[in-house]
Amino acid sequence: MDIMLFMARLSRQLLVAAALLSALPSHAELTIKVTRGSDQPTVIAVVPFVGRGVQVDTDVAAIVQADLQRSGLFNPIERAQMLSMPAAKADVYYRDWRLLGADYLVIGEFNETASGKLQLTFSLFSVLGQREMWSHQVTGSRTQLRDMAHLASDKIYQQITGLRGIFSTRVAYVNAYMEGGQMLYRLLVADVDGARERLLLESRQPIMSPAWSSDGKEIAYVSFETGRPAIFRQNLATAARQQLTDFAGLNSAPAWSPDGTKMALALSKDGNPELYLLDLDSGQLDRLTRHFAIDTEPTWTPDGRQLLFTSDRGGTPQIYRLELASKKVQRITWQGTYNARPSLAPDGRTLALIHRRDSHYRIAALDLVTERIIELTDTALDESPTVAPNGAMLMYATKQDDSGVLAAVSLDAGVKYLLPAQRGDVREPAWSPFPR
Amino acid sequence: MAQPLATAIKLRRQIARFGDSLAVAVLLSLALHAGVVALFFIHSQRPPERTVVTPPSIRASLVELSPKAAPAAPEVKTQRRTPPPAVRPAVSAQVVPATVKAAPQRDDDRSAERRQLLAAAAANGAATPLQAVEGGDEQAASYIAAIAALLAEQWSRPPSARLGMSAKVRIITVPTGRVVGISVIDSSGSEPFDRSVQLAIERVGQFDIIAELYRRDPALYERQFRQLEILFTPEDLRL
Numbered sequence: 001m002d003i004m005l006f007m008a009r010l011s012r013q014l015l016v017a018a019a020l021l022s023a024l025p026s027h028a029e030l031t032i033k034v035t036r037g038s039d040q041p042t043v044i045a046v047v048p049f050v051g052r053g054v055q056v057d058t059d060v061a062a063i064v065q066a067d068l069q070r071s072g073l074f075n076p077i078e079r080a081q082m083l084s085m086p087a088a089k090a091d092v093y094y095r096d097w098r099l100l101g102a103d104y105l106v107i108g109e110f111n112e113t114a115s116g117k118l119q120l121t122f123s124l125f126s127v128l129g130q131r132e133m134w135s136h137q138v139t140g141s142r143t144q145l146r147d148m149a150h151l152a153s154d155k156i157y158q159q160i161t162g163l164r165g166i167f168s169t170r171v172a173y174v175n176a177y178m179e180g181g182q183m184l185y186r187l188l189v190a191d192v193d194g195a196r197e198r199l200l201l202e203s204r205q206p207i208m209s210p211a212w213s214s215d216g217k218e219i220a221y222v223s224f225e226t227g228r229p230a231i232f233r234q235n236l237a238t239a240a241r242q243q244l245t246d247f248a249g250l251n252s253a254p255a256w257s258p259d260g261t262k263m264a265l266a267l268s269k270d271g272n273p274e275l276y277l278l279d280l281d282s283g284q285l286d287r288l289t290r291h292f293a294i295d296t297e298p299t300w301t302p303d304g305r306q307l308l309f310t311s312d313r314g315g316t317p318q319i320y321r322l323e324l325a326s327k328k329v330q331r332i333t334w335q336g337t338y339n340a341r342p343s344l345a346p347d348g349r350t351l352a353l354i355h356r357r358d359s360h361y362r363i364a365a366l367d368l369v370t371e372r373i374i375e376l377t378d379t380a381l382d383e384s385p386t387v388a389p390n391g392a393m394l395m396y397a398t399k400q401d402d403s404g405v406l407a408a409v410s411l412d413a414g415v416k417y418l419l420p421a422q423r424g425d426v427r428e429p430a431w432s433p434f435p436r
Numbered sequence: 437m438a439q440p441l442a443t444a445i446k447l448r449r450q451i452a453r454f455g456d457s458l459a460v461a462v463l464l465s466l467a468l469h470a471g472v473v474a475l476f477f478i479h480s481q482r483p484p485e486r487t488v489v490t491p492p493s494i495r496a497s498l499v500e501l502s503p504k505a506a507p508a509a510p511e512v513k514t515q516r517r518t519p520p521p522a523v524r525p526a527v528s529a530q531v532v533p534a535t536v537k538a539a540p541q542r543d544d545d546r547s548a549e550r551r552q553l554l555a556a557a558a559a560n561g562a563a564t565p566l567q568a569v570e571g572g573d574e575q576a577a578s579y580i581a582a583i584a585a586l587l588a589e590q591w592s593r594p595p596s597a598r599l600g601m602s603a604k605v606r607i608i609t610v611p612t613g614r615v616v617g618i619s620v621i622d623s624s625g626s627e628p629f630d631r632s633v634q635l636a637i638e639r640v641g642q643f644d645i646i647a648e649l650y651r652r653d654p655a656l657y658e659r660q661f662r663q664l665e666i667l668f669t670p671e672d673l674r675l
Contacts, residue, residue, distance in 0.1 A: 030576070030580070030660050030664065031604070031665040031666065031667055032583055032587075033666075033667045034584050034666060034668045034669070035588075035670060035671040036588040037591035037592060037670060038588065038591060039592050039593055041592070042592055073594075073595060103635055103639070126631075128638035128639065128641070159628075160594065160631075161594040161628055162595075162597075162627065162629065163595050347675070349675065367674060367675065372674070411595075412674060
């Protein structure tokens, strides 16, 4: 019993000693703080997808690669540089990709489902972590390969960046050119990479200010087809259209409310351009501003409670905020002699606008909280900014070789790309909401 | 005869009385010694890890490191690239004394190769621009700044990163500066953010600056740099 006691005491003592010993190295651990980053594009390799028992003619991996590159956040590895092109996880040699400096690797394969559809299974690998991170499947018919590619890009983008991808979204714009000695105006919708353009409306009279409904199913626009400006709404799937306004004077700048029930507009029926709110169900019109200056270009805050708009009531065009409940107006831009054409990012905080400083017009992003302005473009020819639904990019109209083209710029990554040029001018882009 | 016997009995009784506490003391001291020896043992187990670094992965990290303007990087890079046989005669002849001075106790290893490595590394260390101040804390501070700069250079924040977000990770290094363990001890709550942090460390992969620190002050390395806590919190973002 003495011995038992002795052993018990001994083991207790040993435990204390062990605890003391193990505590020794940890006391001096120090913390290093990293507060900056370089934000280099992520290097990603998208290996050509293979067909397992199916022939797929579209190079889907190439579309994914181009999508990711256009976002500005990725720097894809050229196919010619790839040391191997694995089609399955077992064929992935991380060393090959480390040598190329890749951070991530994407592989994928097509299979045919029982119902005859194509199924793309793709996987994302961490090269440095040497592991498969994630795998996903998209299914579609042979005519939907481009949709499948954009969907895959969306998913990969979201996995890595934490933001929803915008590759499946679309853009509406106006194209105008001379034909037979007369101007021809066309309202078009295309993928954000410019592919698969679709005609919505063609007119010998001007078409302006396309605006998406919040569900992405309709577009409102101004058309002069009746001889004077009028606002129409048009369903994309059915092409059914409805004329919403036919007032004397200016009918312009439609902006759909986030809940889709109302539309903010600028009308000059009472003298000079003022903001109005149109209830789309009842047709009831509510006047919002009352000022001898011009009030126009309304845009909604995501909560649907406020409008941001352009007004020259202060002497120069500036952006103002209107609270719908109280109709109280407050000026929000104070830098520069010209700020107009507001387009608010979905975070409700980043405001894209046309900004003039030192007699140069630029597209800029204003942080509504810090009031800091970042200039995103540097030519005087840029107009009509429209922010992507994930807030990471914006599109605008610019000039190239004397004709209007569309360009996109990332808000943070400092990357620009031009959409394919068209005959004549392309102007007034409107970025669609996320597809539902 | 009775006298010595009585003494012996008394002694035995005393031993019996104090027996257990004495045994405790002896055992405790034994345990402590064993612990210290174990520390040495643990330490001397590390060198193989150091030398085991396979050529392919070294080359891979070089590709990533090449655009850097990191202090000490270029020299060490070329050295690591050079096959050991070529380096061995020249460098060991010149710099072995310096190595012995820098790490007299740790160099108990019979591995000649390790000695060569250290010698080669010390030769490079001498040429680095980093001016470490004498005295522990200031010296540590300069290394900390250099490590933070290396990480900042490799850190690409996802566009979902915002001011005020932070993630804390613990990394474990070996004396070559190689990172052998990364664990997130305080998540930002955003998986892409945490992953970007991990990727930044993986992109660095090998902190030559830590290897240099080890050569100059192994004790400081053991005390503060074998395990490091790193807090990533962006302060230069737009939002």
